[in-house]
Amino acid sequence: MYRLFMLCLLLSVGLTVSGTREDLLIADFEGETYGDWRAEGAAFGIGPARGALPGQMPVTGFLGRGLANSYLGGDGSTGTLTSPPFRIQRRFLNFLIGGGRYPGQTCLNLIVEGQIVRTATGPNDRPGGSEALAPAYWDVSELEGKTAILQIVDAATGGWGHINVDHIVQSDRKAPRMTEKSRQILLEQDYLRIPVQTGAPKTLLRLQEDDRTLCEFEVELAPDTPDLHLPLDVRAWRGRRVTLRVEKLREDSTALERIVQSRTPGYPENLYREKLRPQFHFTAPLGWLNDPNGLLYYRGEYHLFFQHNPCGVQWGNMHWGHAVSRDLVRWQVRPIALAPDALGTIFSGSGVVDRDNIAGFQNGREAPLILIYTAAGGTSPASAGKPFTQCLAYSLDRGRSWIKYAGNPVLGHIVAENRDPKVVWHALTRRWIMALYLNGNEFGFYASPDLKRWTPLHTITVPDCAECPDLFEMPVKGDPKQRRWVWTAANGRYLIGSFDGQRFTPETETLQTDYGANFYAVQTYSDLPPSDGRRIQIAWMAGGRYPQMPFNQQMSFPCELTLRPTPEGLRLFRLPVREIRSLYERERVWRDLPLKPGENPLSGLTGELWDIETEIEIGEAAEVGLRVRGEAVSYRAGEKTLACLGRRAPLELIRGRIRLRVLADRASLEVFGNDGRVSLTSCFLPCEEERGLEVYALGGTARIVRLQARSLRPAVPQTAQ
Ligand code: FRU
Numbered sequence: 001m002y003r004l005f006m007l008c009l010l011l012s013v014g015l016t017v018s019g020t021r022e023d024l025l026i027a028d029f030e031g032e033t034y035g036d037w038r039a040e041g042a043a044f045g046i047g048p049a050r051g052a053l054p055g056q057m058p059v060t061g062f063l064g065r066g067l068a069n070s071y072l073g074g075d076g077s078t079g080t081l082t083s084p085p086f087r088i089q090r091r092f093l094n095f096l097i098g099g100g101r102y103p104g105q106t107c108l109n110l111i112v113e114g115q116i117v118r119t120a121t122g123p124n125d126r127p128g129g130s131e132a133l134a135p136a137y138w139d140v141s142e143l144e145g146k147t148a149i150l151q152i153v154d155a156a157t158g159g160w161g162h163i164n165v166d167h168i169v170q171s172d173r174k175a176p177r178m179t180e181k182s183r184q185i186l187l188e189q190d191y192l193r194i195p196v197q198t199g200a201p202k203t204l205l206r207l208q209e210d211d212r213t214l215c216e217f218e219v220e221l222a223p224d225t226p227d228l229h230l231p232l233d234v235r236a237w238r239g240r241r242v243t244l245r246v247e248k249l250r251e252d253s254t255a256l257e258r259i260v261q262s263r264t265p266g267y268p269e270n271l272y273r274e275k276l277r278p279q280f281h282f283t284a285p286l287g288w289l290n291d292p293n294g295l296l297y298y299r300g301e302y303h304l305f306f307q308h309n310p311c312g313v314q315w316g317n318m319h320w321g322h323a324v325s326r327d328l329v330r331w332q333v334r335p336i337a338l339a340p341d342a343l344g345t346i347f348s349g350s351g352v353v354d355r356d357n358i359a360g361f362q363n364g365r366e367a368p369l370i371l372i373y374t375a376a377g378g379t380s381p382a383s384a385g386k387p388f389t390q391c392l393a394y395s396l397d398r399g400r401s402w403i404k405y406a407g408n409p410v411l412g413h414i415v416a417e418n419r420d421p422k423v424v425w426h427a428l429t430r431r432w433i434m435a436l437y438l439n440g441n442e443f444g445f446y447a448s449p450d451l452k453r454w455t456p457l458h459t460i461t462v463p464d465c466a467e468c469p470d471l472f473e474m475p476v477k478g479d480p481k482q483r484r485w486v487w488t489a490a491n492g493r494y495l496i497g498s499f500d501g502q503r504f505t506p507e508t509e510t511l512q513t514d515y516g517a518n519f520y521a522v523q524t525y526s527d528l529p530p531s532d533g534r535r536i537q538i539a540w541m542a543g544g545r546y547p548q549m550p551f552n553q554q555m556s557f558p559c560e561l562t563l564r565p566t567p568e569g570l571r572l573f574r575l576p577v578r579e580i581r582s583l584y585e586r587e588r589v590w591r592d593l594p595l596k597p598g599e600n601p602l603s604g605l606t607g608e609l610w611d612i613e614t615e616i617e618i619g620e621a622a623e624v625g626l627r628v629r630g631e632a633v634s635y636r637a638g639e640k641t642l643a644c645l646g647r648r649a650p651l652e653l654i655r656g657r658i659r660l661r662v663l664a665d666r667a668s669l670e671v672f673g674n675d676g677r678v679s680l681t682s683c684f685l686p687c688e689e690e691r692g693l694e695v696y697a698l699g700g701t702a703r704i705v706r707l708q709a710r711s712l713r714p715a716v717p718q719t720a721q
Contacts, residue, residue: 020172026086026093026150027168029066034081041079043070043154043162052131057314059164060199061133062096067166070099070106070154075161083150091141093118094175095168098133098201100160101125108165109151112143123201123248124160128316128379130220132201133164135175135250176252182245189261190235192244194219195226198313204247204381205311209240215339216382217311221246221255228550230286230311231265233335265719268550272716276546276685278665279609279714280583282306282331282538282555284321288313289553291420291468291490291521292538293320294337294351294371297528302328303399304538305337305371306555307348307521313552318345318376323717324399327579328536328558331717337402338373338393343409344383348468349373349390350422352432352451353527359451361394361405369395370451371402372434374419375409387413390421390436392451411446411454415439420468420490422523423451429501433457435469435487443469443489445504458503462510465489468521471504474535477564477573484563484570492522492539496563496570513572515649516681518543518668519556535561536577544667544683556681557663557670566677573676576663580611583712593704595624595697602709606691609712610664617657620700627694628664629686633671635660642673642680649678657705 027037029048039046048066052059056071068081093110099122100106110118118138123129152165178201194205200220207214214237244256267285268274283289287310294305301324308321320338323331338346354361354368361368371393377386389409393402411421416439426433426447434446434454441464445457468490476482485499487506492514497506520542524535539556546552559574590601595616608629616624618637625634633644635658641648642660651658651673661672671680695707 021090024089024170026170027083028064029068029166030064031066036084038082039079040082041077041154042073043077043079044068044081044152045072057131058199059098059131059133061098061201062164062166067133067164068152069162069164070152071162075159076157078154078157080154081152085147085149088140088143088146088148088170090170090172091139091144092137092171092174093140093168094135094137094171095120096133096166097136097164098122098131099124099163100156102156102160105153105156106161106163107153108163109153110138110140110148111151112146112148117143122160122163127159128218129160130199130202131164132199133166134178134201137174137177139174176250178248179251180245180247181249181253181256182243183256184241184243185261186241187234187238187261189263190233190238191262191265192232192234193229193260193262193266194232194311195222195255195258196220196230196312197222197225197227201248203249206245207234207237208243208245209237213382214242216380217317219311220314221249221253222258223250223253223255228268228286229266231262232311267719271719274549275688276549276667277551277716278554278667279716280329280712281541281557281665281668282323282717283551283553284308285333285717285719286550287311287552288315289321289540289551289555290315290542291348291540292523292555293348293373295523295525295538296351296353296369297525298353298367298369298398300326301398302326302525303351303369304331304555305351308336310336313550318347318379320346320371320373322399327582328577329579329582330715333717333719334399338371338404340380340382341375341404342382342386343375343389343391344377344386345379347374347376347388348420348521350523351526352423352425354451358449359392359394361396363396366396366398369399372421372423372451374421376417376419388417388419389413390434405452407452410452414444422468422470424471424526426499426501431501433471433501435471437467437469441465447501460504460506462489462493462495464510465491465493468523470523471499472524472535473499474561474563476570477562486563486572488522490521492519494572508569511571513574513676514539514679514681515647516671516679517645517647518683519681524561534577537561537574539681541668541681541683545685546667554668554683559676562676571677574679575661575672575676576611576670580663580712583715584611584710585713587708587710590704590707593707595621595695595702595704597621597697597699597701600694600696601704601707602693602695605693605709607693607711608664608666608686608691609714610662610693611710611712612662612664612693612708613660614695614707615657615659615705617703617705618653619656619702621697621702622699624658624697624702625695626660626662627692627696628662628669629692630690631669631684633660633662633669635673642671642678644669644671644680645682645684647680647682649673649680651678
């Protein structure tokens, strides 16, 4: 009874049991409107945001449902949000803040008597970063009793030109601060397992030995319960005593203590069997993946390198991951090939086999495998102030280990973020040619006798094209004496022309094969044996969504490119490599079958993984198509378009017929029309219950000339545990 009485007394005078006064909430942005706060300009809208606004990365770290978020209309919008006057009655003003780090431009200001007396910004001023809000506070003890207003300002219009604020509170206790933290550790195992929580504030994690940085990563370190543990390969430093240092962590966080050593990467039990895990498309075991890099073939092995963040499921900390396959279908994941260094993180590039040891790296029997990559200076603290340059790394043991060339960079900075070197051997002039992305829509060509010294040839400007150029020579199908050079950009758009070792001369305007939503950073294999004679391309299926998965993004299925005559001229055709046949499990074939509206000859079939081929005579039908797990792949005769997952490709009937091929995996559909004249490479989030297959006609009867439905076996990458 007495205790209850005392508690009531304390509460009635605004004190808590611990002797500090109760917090006073200034704003929590939970309402439909800003209430008595005043919004000016367009950036804040008429009321609080509920998390991320359209086009914004996920916003985390705010409390409740709402926050003040000036991303409305994107980074370009500006505005202010001003509080009504209030009296400063506590020692600390605590708040949560995120967004741009531009003092005076993206900030929260405390104004007393017309003067800004305190100001704070978000943490971001370069690409990447995180939309997480973090706690911050001001000690305002000397201002107690004064009247103040708060103003949230967004006057910036470029990248990170916005500010996020929430939960502004007057308190006797300061919000936990963000501080630097470190921990000594003797590296006794091969891996460190890092607890990660997607959306947590990114912090710089460094491994240091006597103040020398061994490696550094931006990591979304889990403040409490991790979503997953990501393995950091520390084999290179085993037996050494190192310091783990984080730049910014909540002072009460135990995240550093929760980093553990491990003999293995500690992959989850169900690795490669997760709900949304592609089953015959390449994905990294854990972490983020983007562009295919360094595609080369040597002694029976296809090498696939890839842009990789081993420390998170978002883009960042670019490394080259590595995998090897004997058939382009079954991959074995190898250790990371290239890690960031003082020249930068490792952006995209290509690979070649130096059969005649022209660069002079050979030392033994194996031909050197050489990777040509972009060192992205300035994308990490270790490379701050450095530009983007082009560098080499080589392997003398069939790609088992990689050595960076001591004379890097081999091509200095030219312009902006010049990057993505694709190197090809030009037999006639006996030298290497590099296609390089420069800036805007501009690309360059360079030549070298030895891969180490490069001279510029010329540049081209190609509308709608940027990044990741490729350049290769191909025979015309059916007329192998006729050959052409093909130049492609990241989005797969291409030019056909000639190349004499000095100048690429296009003979066409920009052409397009793929019309899907997720087709980017295409690259073709180097050094396939002439006896094979194929040109094989892999794309990053950019932009797919894999919520709650420990990996992010997938590669397209490898496709063979051919150059074929069409009534419109020569065109590139894309079709899945024949090795897919080794995955066929069961095949059902239909021939010469009328297809009436309302009927579905495939009604008995269910599954997830398919390679379906069909030829349909359109007859009286207005539309024919397949439906895989509820998603339509449709051809409309009137519009002459092939459509899938919201994208359309122009396609003519051939003698009244259409040919379709669909590769279906857990999170993607790749559609090929008329033997690869067009393709649509698309990701989707399948509905779990929907497992059916359908072939249909609308508006009249069509005829199935032939339909082959093959279910596929999974072929997920192997990892060394
Ligand atoms: C294309 C790209 C490249 C760059 C790489 C970085 O997706 O932007 O231009 O090298 O990704 O990850």
